[in-house]
Amino acid sequence: MQSALPSKKGLIVAACLFVGIVLIGETQAPTSLTSDRTIISAVTSMLILATPAIAVGALTGRGGILSLGHSFFFLVGAFGATLWAQDINLFGWHPVGLWSFVLAAIFGAIAGAIVALATARLRPFFLTLATFALALLIPSLEVSFPSLFGRGASTGNVVFKDLAVARGNPFLGEYYMAAIIFAIAAFVLGGYLRSERGRAMGAIRDDSLSAEGVGIRVTVRRTEFFALTCSLTAMAGALAAHRAAETSVQLVAVQQSFEFVIAAFLGGINHLFGGLFGAVLLRAKDLSSAGTGPSQWLGDHTFAVLGLMGLAIPPLLTNPRVKQWFRSMFAKNRAPESDTVETPPTAKSGEPDGASATEAPPELGALAQEELASVSAAKKAAVAVKDAPRPEPQGRVLLEAKDIGLHFGGLAALDGVSLTLRAGEVVGLIGPNGSGKSSFINVMAGIYHHQHGHLTLNGEDVDKAGPAFRSRAGIARTYQNVRSWPGLTPREHIMVAAGAKAPVDLASSLLTLPTSVSTTKKLSARAQELADSVGLDRIDGTVDNYSMPSLRRLEIARALAVEPSVLLLDEPAAGMHPDDLPQLVELVGRLRNPDRAIVLVEHHMDVIEATVDRIIVLDQGQLLASGDMETIKNDPAVREAYLG
Amino acid sequence: MTDLSQILVTTLKEGSLLALLAVAFSVVFATTRLVNLATGAVSLAAAYGLLWITGPDWLGGPAWLGVIVALIIGVLASVAVYYAAIVPFGRFDPTSNIGWILTTFAAGLILIEIAGIWFENRSLPVEPVLSSVFGWTGFNLSGTPVRVSELMLVVSTALVIGVLVWTERHSLSGRLFQAVAQDSDAASLQGINPRMVVVRSFVIAGVCAAVAAINMAPAVGVNQTTFQLVGFKALTAALIGGLGSIRGGALGGFALGLFVAVLRVTHNQNLEDPLLFAALLAILAIRPQGILGRVAEEKA
Numbered sequence: 001m002q003s004a005l006p007s008k009k010g011l012i013v014a015a016c017l018f019v020g021i022v023l024i025g026e027t028q029a030p031t032s033l034t035s036d037r038t039i040i041s042a043v044t045s046m047l048i049l050a051t052p053a054i055a056v057g058a059l060t061g062r063g064g065i066l067s068l069g070h071s072f073f074f075l076v077g078a079f080g081a082t083l084w085a086q087d088i089n090l091f092g093w094h095p096v097g098l099w100s101f102v103l104a105a106i107f108g109a110i111a112g113a114i115v116a117l118a119t120a121r122l123r124p125f126f127l128t129l130a131t132f133a134l135a136l137l138i139p140s141l142e143v144s145f146p147s148l149f150g151r152g153a154s155t156g157n158v159v160f161k162d163l164a165v166a167r168g169n170p171f172l173g174e175y176y177m178a179a180i181i182f183a184i185a186a187f188v189l190g191g192y193l194r195s196e197r198g199r200a201m202g203a204i205r206d207d208s209l210s211a212e213g214v215g216i217r218v219t220v221r222r223t224e225f226f227a228l229t230c231s232l233t234a235m236a237g238a239l240a241a242h243r244a245a246e247t248s249v250q251l252v253a254v255q256q257s258f259e260f261v262i263a264a265f266l267g268g269i270n271h272l273f274g275g276l277f278g279a280v281l282l283r284a285k286d287l288s289s290a291g292t293g294p295s296q297w298l299g300d301h302t303f304a305v306l307g308l309m310g311l312a313i314p315p316l317l318t319n320p321r322v323k324q325w326f327r328s329m330f331a332k333n334r335a336p337e338s339d340t341v342e343t344p345p346t347a348k349s350g351e352p353d354g355a356s357a358t359e360a361p362p363e364l365g366a367l368a369q370e371e372l373a374s375v376s377a378a379k380k381a382a383v384a385v386k387d388a389p390r391p392e393p394q395g396r397v398l399l400e401a402k403d404i405g406l407h408f409g410g411l412a413a414l415d416g417v418s419l420t421l422r423a424g425e426v427v428g429l430i431g432p433n434g435s436g437k438s439s440f441i442n443v444m445a446g447i448y449h450h451q452h453g454h455l456t457l458n459g460e461d462v463d464k465a466g467p468a469f470r471s472r473a474g475i476a477r478t479y480q481n482v483r484s485w486p487g488l489t490p491r492e493h494i495m496v497a498a499g500a501k502a503p504v505d506l507a508s509s510l511l512t513l514p515t516s517v518s519t520t521k522k523l524s525a526r527a528q529e530l531a532d533s534v535g536l537d538r539i540d541g542t543v544d545n546y547s548m549p550s551l552r553r554l555e556i557a558r559a560l561a562v563e564p565s566v567l568l569l570d571e572p573a574a575g576m577h578p579d580d581l582p583q584l585v586e587l588v589g590r591l592r593n594p595d596r597a598i599v600l601v602e603h604h605m606d607v608i609e610a611t612v613d614r615i616i617v618l619d620q621g622q623l624l625a626s627g628d629m630e631t632i633k634n635d636p637a638v639r640e641a642y643l644g
Numbered sequence: 645m646t647d648l649s650q651i652l653v654t655t656l657k658e659g660s661l662l663a664l665l666a667v668a669f670s671v672v673f674a675t676t677r678l679v680n681l682a683t684g685a686v687s688l689a690a691a692y693g694l695l696w697i698t699g700p701d702w703l704g705g706p707a708w709l710g711v712i713v714a715l716i717i718g719v720l721a722s723v724a725v726y727y728a729a730i731v732p733f734g735r736f737d738p739t740s741n742i743g744w745i746l747t748t749f750a751a752g753l754i755l756i757e758i759a760g761i762w763f764e765n766r767s768l769p770v771e772p773v774l775s776s777v778f779g780w781t782g783f784n785l786s787g788t789p790v791r792v793s794e795l796m797l798v799v800s801t802a803l804v805i806g807v808l809v810w811t812e813r814h815s816l817s818g819r820l821f822q823a824v825a826q827d828s829d830a831a832s833l834q835g836i837n838p839r840m841v842v843v844r845s846f847v848i849a850g851v852c853a854a855v856a857a858i859n860m861a862p863a864v865g866v867n868q869t870t871f872q873l874v875g876f877k878a879l880t881a882a883l884i885g886g887l888g889s890i891r892g893g894a895l896g897g898f899a900l901g902l903f904v905a906v907l908r909v910t911h912n913q914n915l916e917d918p919l920l921f922a923a924l925l926a927i928l929a930i931r932p933q934g935i936l937g938r939v940a941e942e943k944a
Contacts, residue, residue: 066745118929126932128745129679129883133924136876140917258753261746308754 040175042286044243046279047178049263051185051236053275055229057264058189061274062198063225064124064205069115069131070233071257072138073108077234078241080107101181101238108234112227120222135257177239182276185232188510190272192228195509195516196499196523199488201225203496206485213445213483214497214562215471224506233260262309395423398458398474398597399444399566405452406439406621413439414450415621421566421597426588428612429601430632432642436621437601438480441570444599445477446470458565472501476564478555480571480601482548490539490546490554494527495520497561530557534587549580556587567591567598573607585610605643617642649786651905657794659901660801663894664856665878666885667805668722668849670893674825675838675845679745679887682725682752683853684875688868690718690854691861692759695770707773711858718854719847725751726846752875756868767865773858797859804855805894808848812890821845825888873917880924886934896934 052070060066081100119130192198200221203211208218263278399421406414414436421427429437442448444455446467455462457473465473476497485493499519503509508516531539534557536550546554552572559567573584581604588611591598602608608615609629616626619641625632632638665683672680696702697710729751772793775781782791812818823831824841832838857871864870877900885896900920907916927934 068745068749115925118925122928122932125745126928129879130925130928132681132745132876133880133921133928136873136924137918137921140921258746258749265746308750 039287042283044175044178045286046283047175047182048236048239048243049259049283050276050279051178051182052233052260053263053267053279054182054185054189054272055232055275056260057267057269057275057278058193058272059226059229060261060264061269061271062193062201062205063222065222065226066124066128066261067131067226067229068128068257068261069134070230070260072131072134073112073230073233074237074240074256075138076111076230077104077108077237080104080234081238081241100242101177101235104234104238105231108237109227109231111234112230113223115230116223116226117219120219120226131257174239174243177242178236181232181235181239185235186272186276187512188228188232191510191512191516192225193272194512194520196495196503196519197221197224197506197509199492199496200500200503202488202492203485206487207483209447209467210479210483210485211496212467213447213471213477213479214558215468215500216496217468228510266309395425395594395597397421398423400456401440401444401453402455403453404440404443404450404455406436406443406448406450412621413448414443416453417618417621417623418453419616421599423565423597424592424594425614426592426598426600426612428608428615429599429618430603430605430608430615430642431618431624434620435618435642437618438570439621440618441477441568441599441601444470444566444568445475471562471564474563474565475568476559476562476566477568478552478559478570478572480574482551482555482575484543484546484551484554486543488543489541490531490536490543491524491527493543493554493558494530494539494561495523497558498526498530499523501562526561527557530560533557533590534560535583548575549577549583552576552584553587556591560591565596567596569598569600569602571601571603573602573604581607646787647909649788650909651902653785653788653790653794654905654908655898655901656798657901658904659898660797661856661860661874661897662878662881662900663805663897664801664852665875666881666893666897667808667890668852668856668893669879669882670885670888670890671808671845671848671852673882674888674890675821675828675842676730677888678730678748679879680725680849681745681749681875681879682729682755683849683878684872685752685755686718686721686725686850687853687857687860687875688866688871689721689755689759690714690850691770691857691866691871692763693717693854694773694858694861695763695768695866698771698773699768707771711773714858715851715854718857719850721755722846722850722853723843725755726843728754752872756872760868763866765868767867767870769865770861772862793859793862800855800859804852805890808890809894817844877920880920880927883924883927883932883934889934892934 052074056067056070081104115130115134119127122130193201200211200216203214204216204218204221212218259282260275263282264275265278266281267274267277267279397420399419401417401419404414404417405412417436417440419427419440429440431437439448443450446462446465446469449464457470457475460473462470462473485496488496504516504519507513508519527539531537534553536553536557538545543551543554556569556572569588572588573581576584585607588598588600588607600608600612612629614626614628615632617624617632617635617638619637624641625635625638627635633643665687668683668686669679672678672683691714693716694710694714697705697713698707725748729747772791774792774796776792780792782789782795784790812821820831820836820841821844823834823836824838828838831841856874860871860874878897881896881900882893883896884899885892885894903920903923904913904916907913907919
């Protein structure tokens, strides 16, 4: 899992670095106001930069959101700490000193939540642009609202004043505060990333559609995570304001956001402490007295250096050798493998069913017949399952689709399709490519929204509900093109799905309270149980090494983790070797449950024959026939349209 | 009446600049699906080219040579951004590869830093390329003066965008462009070299940025901050019109031009920048595909 659980080696290195910084601060603390403050001042800057850097790094590494606008929240924090703190008079109480940091954190979280609520449903690409717009807003604010700026900030407001005075050094107060803010940020972020909420963010990053499919509310999670990073950044901004003589836009140039990002990338976005390493590297030049040699040159050409780093780092990070090195460095942290994520085909092709590359070719009638004859092994398994006693489909109605109509422009993908699913039954959904099978599944799962007809789930009207709501209401599905989360282990896949319905509360996950830890343990055990039930082993490695049958099993286990009353299996045999089909048939047989209805979309007729109670046939978006296997086989219309 | 004519003239003036740069964003987005944040910097490089040739403190050469050099520098800088910030990445995946925005921004910073080796970072004045035609210096439109240089801006913008729109629809290279824009993989299977088309799109973006620079530099002086900022405003324009569409970029540019003109006539120009960038946020939140952009639907 990315940016969580660093290996012991990684933790030790980070701890050593942190202790090192503390030691430097202690030994270098000047004893009088006239002594050299270069080093302690540089170390403070490092820590102030490191806080937003680890926040931005986690946001990018775990959330898949690159923010170029965190300087805005840095500024919000600065205002929160100074202007507001000095102006506010709450029943005679002036929230100064340490309270100003709390205020800054709250303002940062609110500002972040507002921005994220407006933009979190965007694809990461547009989200990045939106954050960039935020960064651009900053300099124009001073031009337009000059009265807001240039006011005294830190006068008489030195943090840890007593301590600083006692030690005879005001800089020590800033330094301790910087270290404390960084420690808070690291602790809170670490807790969040290790919790259910953090794992869910990983799923959203890798594939938001299937994350929603297991019941994760994507926008809510993204907003929460974004606001958390903004809040931490604002705390660092508050300290920067305390250090500066006055709050001005000079605190945050557009390029400063860029600096956060560079520090995060430089240290590695896949590690919680990456930003700290990056910040130390970026600020190392400040350690020597300014005005001499290389330090001077670096100071004059900061943006050229930042620019070169910006150019060099991302290609370096995508380089397989560097990735390998990172893996060995932080054994549990894998670099993003998102380049292996399948790009979903778009629906604009005019083919409502979006005949994709992995779907069988159009002349399937013949193909289905051929496979019917060739896969004898599956038939044997089929006989075994068939002979087992099956419950009569007399269970209560779980899902009812009435007269569903779905149109893409002028094209009718579904035209008046009805289906009633009862508990305990397994229904086969067949039809030629483009007949509307996948569209129907997508309508039931809430990915497409039908324009006509009604859909009820357990008696509840779900016409307008999205995938996350429907998943919580009891629909789970697998996908025709496998949609896994490559940054997560198979165990984490199942844990995310099992924990999505009732995530552990925010405070527990931020503070790593026992509830959060025990929930994680419980979910991990549940994942093991489900993996065993579908015959999945090696669930702690990467999904990259999984074969197609294993991936299909993982998807089924993930769907079962939702504890669905309606399970939609979208072509589970696609891409499988014929030899693997008997196991699939056997697995579907085991999924049968008196409280659950299963819909199986499949082109392999032997798999259908072996598993289902009844079949409905779609053609050109309409219901062509329905009934048991014999009726369908002998239906002349079906033979002509599909079976050939 | 004066207000109306003032709004009209300002809309055309500001709109032309924004439209040119917005088209530069759109053309590159169409073929590569990425936002080239170095566009403002490319424009700045071209402006420095013009200053270098024509500036009395520099070479003091003729205006026509300055224009040619500015165009060449614009194209070279644009293509350089492609090879420095985009090629090393390999394949672009809009769903995950967000690092691209970072690299183009970085390339822009480097371009500016390179220019900084020779030029100071302050507003450096440039003579207008064209101040009179056979002694005629302009006319009055119901009280609003229109100078020849402003006419040149509008005419050159109309020319560049007109040629691009015509080429896109009626020529073979326009078809190649559309093919790569719609589906780069399918295009390459048909024997089209997508990289060549992408390089061409960067050349076109370079030309647009340079034409904008040639017209803008005499009006506002050559200044790093101004050029970068105009570049980002043009991104807003491109997003309004729909990234990837040439006509959309032009439309967005003039729409934004109108917005700026109304603010100026009503003496609210100090709200211009915050409103513009707030608009950028709002557009991204409400309709990220813009007015003329298409929605890419996701399918399970």
